[in-house]
Amino acid sequence: MSHIGLLFFLLAVGMLYWQLRSRSISDILDFMTDIPIVNIICALVLCVAEYLTLSCYDCLALHYIGKKLRWWKWMLAGMMGFVISNNAGNAAISGGAIRYRLYTRWRIKAGDIVKMLTFSGFTYYLGAAAVVVAGYNLLPDETVAMTVMLFGCCVFLAAYFGSCLFFQGKTFKIGQLAFRVPSLATAITQTALGMTDSILAGLVLYFLTMHIAPISVVQFVAIFVVAQSAGIFAQVPGGIGVFEGVVMLVMPESVDQAALFGSLIAFRIVYYLVPLVSVGTTFFIYEGGLKSKMKKWKIFQPVGKIRKKR
Numbered sequence: 001m002s003h004i005g006l007l008f009f010l011l012a013v014g015m016l017y018w019q020l021r022s023r024s025i026s027d028i029l030d031f032m033t034d035i036p037i038v039n040i041i042c043a044l045v046l047c048v049a050e051y052l053t054l055s056c057y058d059c060l061a062l063h064y065i066g067k068k069l070r071w072w073k074w075m076l077a078g079m080m081g082f083v084i085s086n087n088a089g090n091a092a093i094s095g096g097a098i099r100y101r102l103y104t105r106w107r108i109k110a111g112d113i114v115k116m117l118t119f120s121g122f123t124y125y126l127g128a129a130a131v132v133v134a135g136y137n138l139l140p141d142e143t144v145a146m147t148v149m150l151f152g153c154c155v156f157l158a159a160y161f162g163s164c165l166f167f168q169g170k171t172f173k174i175g176q177l178a179f180r181v182p183s184l185a186t187a188i189t190q191t192a193l194g195m196t197d198s199i200l201a202g203l204v205l206y207f208l209t210m211h212i213a214p215i216s217v218v219q220f221v222a223i224f225v226v227a228q229s230a231g232i233f234a235q236v237p238g239g240i241g242v243f244e245g246v247v248m249l250v251m252p253e254s255v256d257q258a259a260l261f262g263s264l265i266a267f268r269i270v271y272y273l274v275p276l277v278s279v280g281t282t283f284f285i286y287e288g289g290l291k292s293k294m295k296k297w298k299i300f301q302p303v304g305k306i307r308k309k310r
Contacts, residue, residue, distance in 0.1 A: 031262030035208055043207040043270050050200040051275055054082040056193055057123055058099075061116035064182060069106055076286065077102045083279045087238050087272050092117055098283075111177050118179070119190075126160060126187070127194015128225050129153035135222025149226065161187055198225050204271050205247075209263040213255050223250050238272060 055078030062074055077099050085095030096117050103113050132153045136146065164187040171178045182190070202221035213220065227246035231239020244264045248257055 028258050028262045028265070031212075031256070031259040032266050034211075034259075035263065035266055036211060039207045039211065040266070040270070043204045043267075044274070046200055046204045046207065047270055047275065050197065050204060050271075051079050051082065051279070053193070053197050053200055055079045057082075057120040057197075058116065060123065060186075060189065060193060061119045064119045064180075064186065065108075065112045065115050067108060067112065069108075073102070073106055076283065079275075079279050080283050083275050087276055091121070091232075114177060115179060119182075122160065123190040123194045124197065125156065125194070126191040127196070127198050128229055129156050130191050130195050131198045131221060131225045132229075133157065135218055135225070146226070149229075157191075198228070201228070201271070205263070205267045208266050208270065209260060212259045212263065213251065215252065223247060226250065238268075240268075 052075075055075040058074040058078035058081070059071075062069060080102070081095035081099045082091075084098050085091035088094040096113070099117070100110065100113055103116075104110065108116075130153075132149060136150045161184065164182055164184045167181045168183050169181060171180045173179075199221050202224035203217070205224055206217060206220045209220075215223075224247070227243050227250065228239065230246045231243035236242050244261065247264060248260055251260060
């Protein structure tokens with residue numbers, strides 16, 4: 001965690017402590033266990049749909065660099081990459097490391113992997129910016145910070161779509177890497193995919209809080225995206241503390257803070273811990289199967305060498 005990330009984390013913890021100072025841990029746990037089981041099941045189903053959507057980032061990024069892989073490969077790399085980056089933060093480093101391990105094995109060059117990560121980053125921010133713009137007027141409190149964020153999102157969307165419209169297909173270099181400006185159709189697909197990602201992730205939390213937060217779905221998703229973006233910019237692993245602090249700050253005052261925090265803990269379990277265990281297990285099974293194949297190959301290798309000497 002960087003010094004700035006540590007500062008944001010400490011500020012978020014202090015804010016959470018101030019908001020929850022009159023409630024006990026047992027109160028929070030009681031509210032967490034009060035979440036209806038139907039809502040938890042819906043949240044889990046949406047979480048599966050969300051991570052499948054996240055894997056499509058890699059599919060679209062492969063199309064951008066002009067490469068093709070079998071569906072299970074980009075799905076494994078995408079889901080595992082996002083599981084790691086969501087929990088550890090610093091997506092380019094944490095999620096990039098697991099993608100580098102897998103994609104280089106599948107004969108994708110390191111430079112192309114960097115292009116994929118950059119393209120996927122733009123895909124997320126395009127979707128998040130579009131959701132913020134669409135849901136700005138539905139936020140409970142339109143503060144100066146929110147207005148500045150809206151302006152920044154509008155500028156970012158206009159700049160990206162303008163570049164794709166007027167410079168489509170042209171390349172520009174950053175160091176030794178040549179990036180190609182995507183087509184307008186690709187930019188629209190990126191935005192749609194990014195919005196679907198943000199909406200599904202927001203709905204996971206919505207189903208865990210809908211029994212205590214009487215606000216519309218669209219309004220809730222807008223709040224979620226603002227909080228998630230704050231967690232990413234703070235460079236805190238998983239946005240922990242910062243994400244929760246922003247959600248609790250922006251939510252209407254009528255929502256019980258202890259109940260909301262209990263739902264946020266449940267969200268951490270459903271959206272972060274469960275995928276980490278399930279997708280991580282799948283990854284280790286894949287790695288174990290690959291190692292067993294390599295061992296078999298090594299067993300037969302000496303025979304080949306003996307034959308060659310003869």
